[in-house]
Amino acid sequence: MSIDLSQFLETFYEESFEGLETMEQELLNLESGNHDPETINSIFRAAHSIKGGSGTFGLDSVAEYTHVLETLLDEMRDGRRAVTPEIIAPLLESVDVLRDMLTALRAGEEPDPAPVAASRQKLEAVLGAAGGGDAASAATEATPGAPAAGWQIRFRPHPHLLQTGNDPVRMFRELAELGDLEVEVDTDALPALANLAPEDCYLGWTLTLRGDVAREAVDEVFDWVEGDCDLTITPLDSAPPETPSAPAETAAATPSPAAKADAPAASAPAKKPTRPAEASSIRVAIDKIDELINMMGELVITQSMLSQLGEAEQFGPEHIERLRDGLAQLERNTRELQENVMRIRMLPISFAFQRFPRLVHDLGAKLGKQVELQLxxxxxxxxxxxxxxxxxxxxxxxxxxxxxxxxxxxxxxxxGKPETGIIHLNAFHEGGNIVIEIRDDGAGLNRDRILAKAIENGLVGPDEHLSDEQIHDLIFAPGFSTAEVVSDVSGRGVGMDVVRKNIRALGGTVEVHSEPGQGSTFTIRLPLTLAILDGQSVRVGKEIYIVPLIAIIESLQVDPEAVKSVTGAAQVYCLRDEYIPIVHLAEVFGVQAEARRLEDGLLVVVEGEGSKIALFVDDLLGQQQVVIKSLETNFRKVDGISGATILGDGTVALILDITGLIGLSRTRATGSDATRAA
Amino acid sequence: MATILAVDDSASMRQMVAFTLKGAGHDVVEATDGVDALNKAKGKRFDLVISDVNMPNMDGITLIRELRSLPAFKFTPILMLTTESTADKKQEGKQAGATGWIVKPFNPDQLLATIRKVLG
Known part of the structure; x- marks a missing residue:
């Protein structure tokens, strides 16, 4: 039977990457002084599994490399080798090497041999045995058997042999496949029936195996019962020369990885892995699936209830009541089903966090800083x-x-602070969003230097007055190079503006809060999913727009006294001592509004990245969850619009991009500088 | 054909073993570690157990010892999956009651050839 082993490769890669993550984490634990045997053992286990799997699935280069790693880990596990930083560094490096190797192989490419060889050398240097440390051990069993005309085997099992699951009859059958077998039983030890323990073996045998059989083949049959029997194997007579059989079977019993690489013909089916299809997969906890099935069951019940109702001959008032109930139930089912389907795509953020212990460790060492990462x-x-x-x-x-x-x-x-700084990564849910905080207890942002730099770059006029918040926000401005401002770290291509751009592309926001000498906190807010949005529908003329609920601070009727006009047409609304620019959606999108005067409509105050604007609309409609459809892929990018959705009645509504609108309001106000006029 | 309990914490190895054995017409019950295997073994009979050695929660050696103490597994062939580098585990396994071993890496044909040695 020939089985295509490549079908298991994807699973192998997945579990190997998980194993590498475990290795990495546990190595860092080791480094921080946790020498718990289970820590070392789980590192060993991960390496061991990768080695076993890679050998089995034909990834010889990985198997060979992991062998060295495993040998070292084995010594650590047995306590033969002390855990020192000098060992942990190359081990951590080996995690990277393996990750790169597996990533390359998974993509159907050959791994780059240079880093593998370099890392291997380091590991071997630690081992103190450069070059194939296993050659000696592998050689022992490989002494070629003397040629013989056959073998006489005296086999006397110990009484407990049967209780090891071995069975002499099956062993004889195996011997009979090798040559001509004669079996003679020796019943001398057989007790009287009354004394016979049925589970013990009392028989002994003398076997004569004739034929051109290699000694190793015979040994292999008895390999498992060594120590459970008395065994003597003697050649029948010194017989004709040379057994031609370099036994194919025994090769399997002594595969040193080095030998395997030289003679890959030994493992026939485990050949070059076929290129895996570009399939991304997700692991889903079984309880999430059970929950879905459960929910599906409820949906079916609701459906049958409604369909019964539909079959009623006459439709009376009592039916209406039941119809309402059914629809309410359907709504609940749909909502729950939706939530749970969404949950399938949800993973704990630890997947994103787990790379940081290593990153902080490495970078801290490089910068000469002591840092503790808290998650x-x-x-x-x-x-x-x-x-x-x-x-x-x-x-x-x-x-x-x-x-x-x-x-x-x-x-x-x-x-006057402790020498070890703290970086705290925190995540939590808030409303329909996930909030990720990156907090440090460092020096905080340097307000004056940021301002000076911004003025130098022309981002801010020389005599503008900005609040601390606004100044801090400048680090996200395009063209604001942080590298020169606060410190110099070479090789960092992107600035904070890219960070903000990427987060915005996800429909999220990022803000910074900083106290001099106390540290800074970056707060990222992201929608839980990119597919669904909690929205407030607003009406402007005949158009309906969706405002993301997360952005809305409040909605209010306009008090004409609070509206101030600033240089030209720009209007701001004075709300609790704060001046908020008014944005007429009808003007922005070129539609006909119903309300001419501000007091006939409503203002929706929205916030994005620390700035507020008031959207002037005709009316507020309902709140609802909407499924986001990309406008860009279906039409084109429109400023101030982040996407579109289809409403319950089939009409299309556009979803407002609040941060985009804030940007638009700024450009419209250029010259008048309405934003900061007050 | 035979009913076989296959124990390995590595999903890929487990899949490979199970796929191979099923392809040869055997029934296969899969378990992810010693504890899982023991739970699945209790109250049942298997014709063969194939177990990895190094596993979390309960390793293969302990599993073999535990299985051997169950009446239904007194004579059941139990093979362990080992590597050359952990050769000392063979003896440890034997003392715990293992019938024999399969040395990793192995291919499906080698696996089938080996289990033929212990299946009636």
Whole structure:
């Protein structure tokens, strides 16, 4: 039977990447002084599984490399080797090497041999045995058997042999396949029936095996019962020369990885893996699926209830009552089903967080800073797509905190702070959003230098007065290079403006809050999913727009006295001592509004990234969840619009892009500078 | 054909073993570690158990010892999956009551050839 092993490769890759993550985490645990045997054991287990799997599935280069790694880990596990930083560093490196190898192989490419060889050398240097440490052990069993005309085998099992699951009859059958077998039983030890223990073996045998059979083949038959029997194997007579059989079977019993690589013909079916289809998969906890099935059941019940109603001959008032009940139930079912279907795509954010211990560890060491990373809220769930896209911005922000936020131990000591700085990653749900905080207890943003830089770059006029918040927000402005402002770390291509752009692309926001000497907190707010939005429908003339609920602060009727006109046409609304620019949606989108005067309509005050605007609309309609359809892919990008949706009555409504509208209101107000006029 | 309990914490190995055995017409029950295997073994009979050694929660050696203490598994062939690098585990496994072993890496044909040694 020939089985295509490549079908198991995807599973192998997935579990191997998980294993590598475990290795990485546990290695970091080891480094922080946790020498618990289970820690080392789970590192060993991960490496061991990767080695076993890669050998089995024909990824020889991985198997070979992992063998060295495993040998070292085995010594650590047995306590033969002390756990020191000198060992952990190459081990951590090996995690990266393996990850790269597996990533390349998964993509159907050959791994780059240079880093593999380099890392292998380091591991071997630690092992103190450069070059194939296993050659000696593998050689022992490989002594070629003396040629023989056959074998005489005296086999006397110990009484307990049967209780090891071995069965002499099956062993004889195996011997008979090798050659001509003669079996002679020896019943001397057989007791009287009264004394016979039925589970014990009392028989012995003398076997004569004739034929051109290699000694190893015979040994292999008795391999499992060594120690459970008395066994003597003697050649029948010294017989003709040379057995031609370099036994194919025994090769399987002694595969040193080195030998395997030289003679890959030994494992025939485990050949080159076929390129895996570009399939991304997701692991779903079984309880989520059960919940769905449960919900489906309820939906079926509701459906049958409604269909019964539909079959009624006459439709009376009592039917209406039941119809309403049924519809209410249907609504609940649909909502629950929707929530649970969404949950399938949800993964705990620990998937995004788990790369940070390593990152902070490595970068801290590089920058000469002592940093402790604290994680909380790792179980907070987030849509898989959002998770994948938030990874890079998060890395950037954490690097930024380490780089610019946390001070050197000397500086911290001088400031009267503990030498070890803290970076705290936290995640939680708030409303329909997930909030991710990156908090450090470093020096905080340098207000004056940011302002000076912004003026220098022409982002801010020389005599503009900005609040601290607004100044802090400048670090996200395009063209504001942070690298020169606070410290110099080379090789960082992107700025904070890219971070904000990426987060905005996910429909999220990022803000910074900073206290001099106390540290900074970056707060990212993201929708839980990219597919559905909680929205407030508003009407402007005949058009309906959806305002994301998250952005709305309040809606109010206009008090004409509170409306101030600033230079020209720009209007601001004075709300509790705050001046908020008014944006006429009808003007922005070129539609005909119903309300001519402000007091005939309503203002919806919305906020995005620290700025507020008041949207002037004709009417507020209902709140509802809407399914987001991309306008860009179906039509084209429209300023101030983030997407479209289809309403219950089949009409299309556009979803407002609040941060985009705020940007638009700024450009419209240029010259008058209405935003900051007050 | 035979009913076989296949125990391995690695999903890919487990799938491979199960797929191979099913392809040869056997019934296969899969378990992810010693504890899982023991739960699935209790009150049932198997013609063969194939278990990995190094597993979380309960390793293969302990599993073999526990299985052997169950009357239904007194004579059942139990094979362990080992690697050359953990050769000492063979002896440990034997003392715990293992029938024999299959050395990793192995391919499906080798697996089938080996279990033929212990299936009646």
């Amino acid at each position: 909380s809220g790792e179980q907070t769930e987030l849509d898989k797509t959002v998770m994948e896209k938030i990874g890079d911005p998060l890395v950037h922000l954490v690097r930024n905190s380490l780089d610019h936020g946390i001070e050197t131990p000397e500086q911290r000591r001088a400031a």
